[in-house]
Amino acid sequence: MTDSPEYLKKRAFFDSLLTIYGRKPVLEALEDSSLPVHKLHLADSNRKDQLISRIEQLASERNIEIAYLDRKGLSRISKNARQDQGVALDLALPRYGTAEAFLQEQHNEHFELLALDGITNPQNLGMIIRSACAGGIDGILLPRKGCAQIDPLVIKASVGTLFKTRILRCEQLAPVLKKFAEQGARVCALSSHAKDTLRSIDTAAPNIFVLGNETHGVSTAVSETCSHRLRIPMQNDVESLNVAITAALISFRHQF
Structure with missing residues (x-):
């Protein structure tokens, strides 16, 4: 069975996603408007400090989808629960x-x-x-x-x-x-x-x-x-x- 062009296109897109995590790396990526962002993931237990507020603000200004997850759900995205600091970001990089x-x-x-x-x-x-x-x-x-x-x-x-x-x-x-x-x-x-x-x-x-x-x-x-x-x-x-x-x-x- 041959995969459909639509499936291959969707698979190629998800293969191009690079997920980064940590508050400072995510903030720096959001501040770079040249980086194409697919989705922002935030733990719903995050304390609304200055960094989280700024991350949410930048995502809103760039019309980036924000997904709020419990800690377990976020760790499945970041694949590093110890260091993700409750934040992960999917970058849609054409060279990845x-x-x-x-x-x-x-x-x-x-x-x-x-x-x-x-x-x-x-x-x-x-x-x-x-x-x-x-x-x-x-x-x-x-x-x-x-x-x-x-x-x-x-x-x-x-x-x-x-x-x-x-x-x-x-x-x-x-x-x-x-x-x-x-x-x-x-x-x-x-x-x-x-x-x-x-x-x-x-x-x-x-x-x-x-x-x-x-x-x-x-x-x-x-x-x-x-x-x-x-x-x-x-x-x-x-x-x-x-x-x-x-x-x-x-x-x-x-x-x-």
């Missing part, structure tokens, strides 16, 4: 979606992506997003499990670039990388022990650069999907770089 949709759109097109395998530090994730955005990377593959998720710390570290960067969600990274490879993408793991250097990779084929966990590197399951292994040459017996610095070097390697 799924890896599968991107793969269909970019068939036979050239692209370069960063794939994150076990990046658990929110500060690193935010800085990676910032570098990818500034350096012109076409997207970031971000699994829903095993990596830091988009939260107020990530938003702060990205300095607003999260909303300008194409984030491609997937359940697990290894199966998705295999699909990309089957359609001609070159999947490259960054490793300090690799023989080839980053400079040796050309742009004839689409490239995906896999960045591994801050301590353990690329996982075994993901490593098995990689066709290339690359290192960044370093001097003075330095063994490795912070993963966010590595992401910056990859993102900007064509700029100079």
Whole structure:
């Protein structure tokens, strides 16, 4: 049975929703009129302090739907009851979606992506997003499990670039990388022990650069999907770089 165009359109819309939470991140997002907002969610138990009043005022001025929920209902939206502070906001970002949709759109097109395998530090994730955005990377593959998720710390570290960067969600990274490879993408793991250097990779084929966990590197399951292994040459017996610095070097390697 083939899905109807109406269903596919509706699914694509909901795939484009990014839910953020926390009073200050939500307030800052509402203050940015360039960000398309779908819906504001508020806990009905919130005390009407200055921040909540301002959030409600901005939503009203922008004609944004407000849903009042009990704490349990709000936690289902935010997926982080401990830190949502009774506030969540759905952003309808055109550059936020799924890896599968991107793969269909970019068939036979050239692209370069960063794939994150076990990046658990929110500060690193935010800085990676910032570098990818500034350096012109076409997207970031971000699994829903095993990596830091988009939260107020990530938003702060990205300095607003999260909303300008194409984030491609997937359940697990290894199966998705295999699909990309089957359609001609070159999947490259960054490793300090690799023989080839980053400079040796050309742009004839689409490239995906896999960045591994801050301590353990690329996982075994993901490593098995990689066709290339690359290192960044370093001097003075330095063994490795912070993963966010590595992401910056990859993102900007064509700029100079």
